[in-house]
Amino acid sequence: MERFRARLADPAVNAKAWYLLSFAASVAVGPFLNLYFQQLGLTHSQVGVIGALRRWVSAPSAFAWAAVADRRNAHQAVLLATFVGSVAARLLILLPRSYWGLLAATLLAECLRAPVNVLADAAAIQLCAKESDYGKFRLWGAVGWGAFSTPAGWIITRLGIQWAFYTNTIMSLPCIYFGAKLHSMRPAAAAAGNLAHEAKSGAAGKRGAATKGRGVVALDEEEVIGEQAPLLQAVQEVAADGAIGHGGSGGKLDRQPEGLGRGGKHGGQAPATAAVAVAAPAPVLPVGYWRRLWTLVKQPEVAVFFMTAAANGYGWGTIDCFLYMYLKQLGASEALVGVAVTITCAAEVPAFQLQDRLLDRWGVTAVLDMVQAAYVLRLALYALLPYAGSVLWVLPVEVLHGVTFACGWGAGTVNCKTLAPPGLAATMQGTFQSLTSAGFGLGALVGGWVGAHAGWQGMFAVASVTVLGMWLSILTARGLISLLKHTTPPLAPHGSSKVLQ
Template sequence: MESCLGVLADPAVNAKAWYLLSFAASVAVGPFLNLYFQQLGLTHSQVGLIGALRRWVSAPSAFAWAALADRHNAHQAVLLATFVGSVAARLLILLPRSYWGLLAATLLAEFLRAPVNVLADAAAMQLCAKESDYGKFRLWGAVGWGAFSTPAGWIITRLGIRWAFYTNTIMSLPCLLFGARLHSMRPAAAAGAGAHAARRQGDAAKSGSVKHGGGVNGASGMAPADGEGEKGEQMPLLGAGTAGGGGKLEHQSAGVVNGGKQGQALAAAAVAATTAAAPVPPVRYWLRLWALIRQPEVAVFFVTAAANGYAWGTIDCFLYMYLKQLGASEALVGVAVTITCAAEVPAFQLQGRLLDRWGVTRVLDMVQAAYVLRLALYALLPYAGSVLWVLPVEVLHGITFACGWGAGTVNCKTLAPPGLAATMQGTFQSLTSAGFGLGALLGGWVGAHVGWQGMFAVASVTVLGMWLGILTARWIIRLLHHTTPAPRDCGDGAPVGGGGKGGGGNPA
């Protein structure tokens, strides 16, 4: 028993258990919510409207709750309060029978649920020795979702649709234990990572293998902010080279030590560990937020998140209706869902290597290319001769969702200055949800005019156009970067994005 408790005391194991159980609880109700509405007699248009409004409510909610947590340094309290509130609100959906009552209860549950994964992702990122390790935590969410989907369906089939909500509540109870420890473990983990970085920096200094060309967080030798001392170079959104003129993106456990002195490395690591947990004054918070959203690379990243959300919403809302139209059975649809879940696990597991090798920018480009291909293949499915060909296409979900979500989460950590980590995660997930809602809205309108096959073809061309626009924007920003001075800091010497030119941060 003691050994089991000792294992659960490990912050990494705690975070993985949170993802496993929280997603297992979610799958008990998420896929069956619309079925419950239909059994109550709601029309297809009413069900569709509820689905669209859920996404539009979750987008501003995730940002607002995350901003509140960052501003008051209350991440753990906000996480637990919204998680408990969302579980209770889902039970409230069982009470009303009118459309407006169901709509109000559902939107309340969505409003409270939206920030939960945002804050959990922000906590998991603090536990990563390098940002690209995030996928090793998030893959357990895919495991929980995929592993419990079949048992949840069996329970609901045997006991009735109302047990979707009861099962969600029961499965959520152990999540309270792990959720209560997510953010409370962060300072200790950050300190341990900082000490590990200092040891590696000291060893490198002794061996004479320390790179030169920039101090910690730039040539000035200032201590990095928000734990950035754990790595020498980050994954800039626009694919900029490393400090010192190198063109290949790298991720190192030790930062570049100015002058090769072990004392400076220890001091930098200590400051980084304390900075990660330090609250940010309210006035400084708004100045940092304004400075952050003014950065061109941040705007490009936000558009990328919305574009990916648009493609995801188009697929998630209409694919299974399209497959049923093509003659797919319920069993085939179930197999397709299983494949999408299974594809996430290796993608989350291996995305760290992809990010280390290619960087965030190229991985996000790969995601958008995969979305263009996936949507086009759906449009071509009637010409394949059998609807079974949808199964290999579903393997692309590992790239489009898992790699897209992982790279986006990692990039939030890279771009966010101190005190804005959760806000950045909330904005990313909010814009993804907003794009999802746009895909559902436009997809339904286009599908009503040209059919589902034509809708997927239009969506593929639309995503391609968005991607080309993003590539053009990056090219323009890179040109401007060579002709304009470095961006000013946030008023306290900490540049937006965790690093300036010299520190391998996120230059435009």
């Protein structure tokens, strides 16, 4: 028993248990929601409108709740309140019988559920000694979804469709325990590693300095990790306003002064004590939340990343909304559809497990490009499926889900951590997931319209070309940003010192 309690006290085990159980609870109701609406007599168009509005509502909701959590520093409270509220709201879906009542209850549940994964991801990535380890936590969500999908279907088949909501409630109860500890636990190794990373990114080599009034205060790395960590965070928040807008380094908030080379060397020699000056007006005043947010989002690199999130969502929404209808049209049985779902879940596990190696070796940008290419290929293969001779060829295509979803989600989450300055971690995660949801909804709406005019095969062909066009636009924008960075001299803020890169 003592060993079991010790394991539960491990923050990493707590986070993995959260993902496992929360996704197991979600699979009890998510895939069966539209079936419940159809049993109540809703038309296909009404079910489609509810499905589209769910995504459009979740996008601003995730951002708004994450912003509240960041501004109030109330991540744990917001996570628990919205999670419990969303479970209760899903039970309310059982009460109304009219279309408008079902729509209202469903959208309420979606508004409350939207920030849950945002805040959980923001907490989980703080547990990582390096950001690329995030996938090793998130893969447990895929395990929970895949492992409990069959038992959930058996329960609903035996007891009735209403048990989708009852099972979701029962499975959500232990999640409250693990969710309550997500934002209150942080292992010492990860904390030290993250602080050291922040210290090094805010200073050249091993030393940094903060402006206090008009003077310069030198900070040693050991002091930063120890007593001076709160001061470093305050300095980064103040410096972010001047540094983000000019750094253009994809999330590195500081700039390197002239004469300071790699490893903190100055003039070819490493000084015994190096001080790095960060310019700030006197007296130093805290930078407000909205000002820091505006400084972040106006970075060209951040805008390109948001475009990538929307493009990934477009491909995901097209596949998720229409693939199984397409397979049924091609003669696939319910059993084959079930096998396809199982393969998609199984493909996520190794992709999440191994993506840290991809990110460490290739970097976030290359992995996101790989995701875009995989979406183009996957959608094109669906369009070519009628020429394959058998619908069974869809099964190897589903393996690409490990790249399109798991690598895309993991790389995006890691990039949010890299780009976000102090105090905006949850907001950045919320924006990323909101734009992914917005792209999902766009893919569903456009895909439905194209499918009605050109058929499902033509719809997948058009979607492949559309995602290719989005990807080429992203590559073009990224190239222009790189060109401008190399042709435009960096601007130094007013003051006697320069902000570090």
